[in-house]
Amino acid sequence: MRIRTGVASAALAGLLAVGVAVPAQADSAGAAQDRSTYSSESARAAAGVGAFQTLGDRVHYSHTVRGNINAHGWWKLLRGPRAKAKVTVWLQVKTGSGWKTLKKNDKTVWPGGGSNKRTAAAWKCTNLIQKHTFRSIIDVDLIGYPDDAYKKITDPQTLYCGT
Amino acid sequence: MLSPTLIVGLHGVFTPFPWFDRVVERDDEDAEGVEGAGGVEGPEGVEGSVEEDLLGSAIDRAGSYGWQTVSSWLTEDGATTAAHEPTAWAHEEVGGDWAQDGKVHQLGWLQAGILTDSPRPALPLRPIALVLTETLTRVGTMEFTGVHAVLPLAAVKRNTAFHQAELAPWFGLADPDARHEVVVTVSCRTGTGGVGDGGLRAGDAEAVCEAVRGMAQGAVDFSVSVDSPGPANSAALADSSEPANSSESESANSSGSGHQGALPGLDLDLDRGVHTVGMREVMRWDCRTREWSPDIAVWLTEMVVDGLRGLGRSVPVAVTASLASPVSPPVASPVSPPTA
Numbered sequence: 470m471r472i473r474t475g476v477a478s479a480a481l482a483g484l485l486a487v488g489v490a491v492p493a494q495a496d497s498a499g500a501a502q503d504r505s506t507y508s509s510e511s512a513r514a515a516a517g518v519g520a521f522q523t524l525g526d527r528v529h530y531s532h533t534v535r536g537n538i539n540a541h542g543w544w545k546l547l548r549g550p551r552a553k554a555k556v557t558v559w560l561q562v563k564t565g566s567g568w569k570t571l572k573k574n575d576k577t578v579w580p581g582g583g584s585n586k587r588t589a590a591a592w593k594c595t596n597l598i599q600k601h602t603f604r605s606i607i608d609v610d611l612i613g614y615p616d617d618a619y620k621k622i623t624d625p626q627t628l629y630c631g632t
Numbered sequence: 633m634l635s636p637t638l639i640v641g642l643h644g645v646f647t648p649f650p651w652f653d654r655v656v657e658r659d660d661e662d663a664e665g666v667e668g669a670g671g672v673e674g675p676e677g678v679e680g681s682v683e684e685d686l687l688g689s690a691i692d693r694a695g696s697y698g699w700q701t702v703s704s705w706l707t708e709d710g711a712t713t714a715a716h717e718p719t720a721w722a723h724e725e726v727g728g729d730w731a732q733d734g735k736v737h738q739l740g741w742l743q744a745g746i747l748t749d750s751p752r753p754a755l756p757l758r759p760i761a762l763v764l765t766e767t768l769t770r771v772g773t774m775e776f777t778g779v780h781a782v783l784p785l786a787a788v789k790r791n792t793a794f795h796q797a798e799l800a801p802w803f804g805l806a807d808p809d810a811r812h813e814v815v816v817t818v819s820c821r822t823g824t825g826g827v828g829d830g831g832l833r834a835g836d837a838e839a840v841c842e843a844v845r846g847m848a849q850g851a852v853d854f855s856v857s858v859d860s861p862g863p864a865n866s867a868a869l870a871d872s873s874e875p876a877n878s879s880e881s882e883s884a885n886s887s888g889s890g891h892q893g894a895l896p897g898l899d900l901d902l903d904r905g906v907h908t909v910g911m912r913e914v915m916r917w918d919c920r921t922r923e924w925s926p927d928i929a930v931w932l933t934e935m936v937v938d939g940l941r942g943l944g945r946s947v948p949v950a951v952t953a954s955l956a957s958p959v960s961p962p963v964a965s966p967v968s969p970p971t972a
Contacts, residue, residue: 523707539725
């Protein structure tokens with residue numbers, strides 16, 4: 470879904486700006502991201518990345534699929550050139566020794582949120598009797614720009630969901 | 633503590649504004665590889681919808697009121713400079729059904745986590761209904777027929793800072809000659825409603841009725857319906873369980889799992905909802921109001937919840953407040969349906 474804003478010139482300017490800065494792997498959603506790739510150009514790119522928000526919901530039961538739990542991550546561009554970002558979501562369960570990843574998904578999306586501009590990680594509960602604590606981690610890698618290594622972790626949620 | 637969930641749904645007939653399709657368009661590129669929630673969902677994710685995408689604006693609308701509902705981190709010039717956690721409710725999922733067939737549908741719903749560690753835990757029914765209403769009426773006209781709310785009563789204690797009776801003067805400011813016939817219902821899982829564990833009991837409908845009358849202070853007429861099944865009939869209700877109704881439309885007078893059919897008001901398909909499966913209608917009231925809006929429907933719902941809470945009831949319930957008579961189908965749709 471897209472909302473026509475009529476600000477074509479701004480969008481074009483953004484696309485042009487991205488075109489200058491984007492490295493060759495920009496649209497490879499499945500390719501591994503290595504932050505060190507950007508280190509040599511970080512000073513230039515950091516000035517152009519502007520400001521964005523990483524957003525996520527806490528791990529929760531699905532509204533439509535009984536026995537599923539979901540976590541979502543998306544991003545919003547607040548200032549800077551229009552760009553896509555690779556949004557990765559880890560859905561984790563707490564174990565005796567720490568946190569174990571049950572599901573990891575990534576998707577390269579435009580900013581905005583909604584069903585088509587976010588990454589979802591879903592887990593089919595093996596039962597609805599066992600009580601476990603879950604959390605999600607969200608990482609947004611702007612294509613062509615460096616970012617920090619700050620881990621975005623949502624609040625743990627205790628749910629009846631077997632793993 | 634377990635993470636409790638609340639759901640609010642607005643029902644009615646929705647007509648997109650004539651400009652809808654000129655402003656909102658499906659982006660084929662973005663539709664590829666969809667994984668998410670809402671709409672038709674597979675084991676791993678879902679097919680998104682225009683309804684879900686637009687109703688997601690409720691998150692932003694809530695944020696504009698100062699109601700933080702998602703976890704967010706601000707990155708500026710390559711560094712994370714701020715982090716925020718939900719303060720009002722924890723947004724989980726949102727969706728709706730804007731089918732252009734003239735029938736009553738669930739136009740918008742929002743599922744949210746209750747913030748039990750908040751300084752003042754509350755069931756944010758009114759603010760969620762507000763942002764859903766605002767989002768719907770931003771892009772179309774809504775013939776509102778009813779609200780439903782799935783409420784984990786045990787998640788929060790009674791609100792001692794605000795009392796529903798304080799809204800009686802507000803709703804007293806209405807056309808004294810106007811009359812709207814409204815039905816209010818409560819459903820729950822009858823098998824878990826035993827005496828002594830927070831479950832509903834015989835006589836609750838009458839007690840809640842008295843409590844609501846006290847709070848409403850004459851702003852609405854409220855009485856137990858002759859059709860109210862009552863917890864005493866829970867065995868019969870359980871026996872009336874039917875397979876999930878797969879019909880996508882709702883009818884004020886159709887048979888369904890929410891009540892016994894042929895009764896006025898919103899007939900929730902309880903078995904179709906992940907969070908309401910197994911629930912059955914156990915109480916019903918007839919109500920006469922001087923206005924009809926999501927605003928007063930939420931008030932009726934909140935008063936019934938307070939009435940139940942005052943009786944010490946704490947089981948999860950689904951409450952509806954809806955017009956007794958369905959809306960008339962529109963003569964003709966002025967615009968083409970939204971791309972879905």
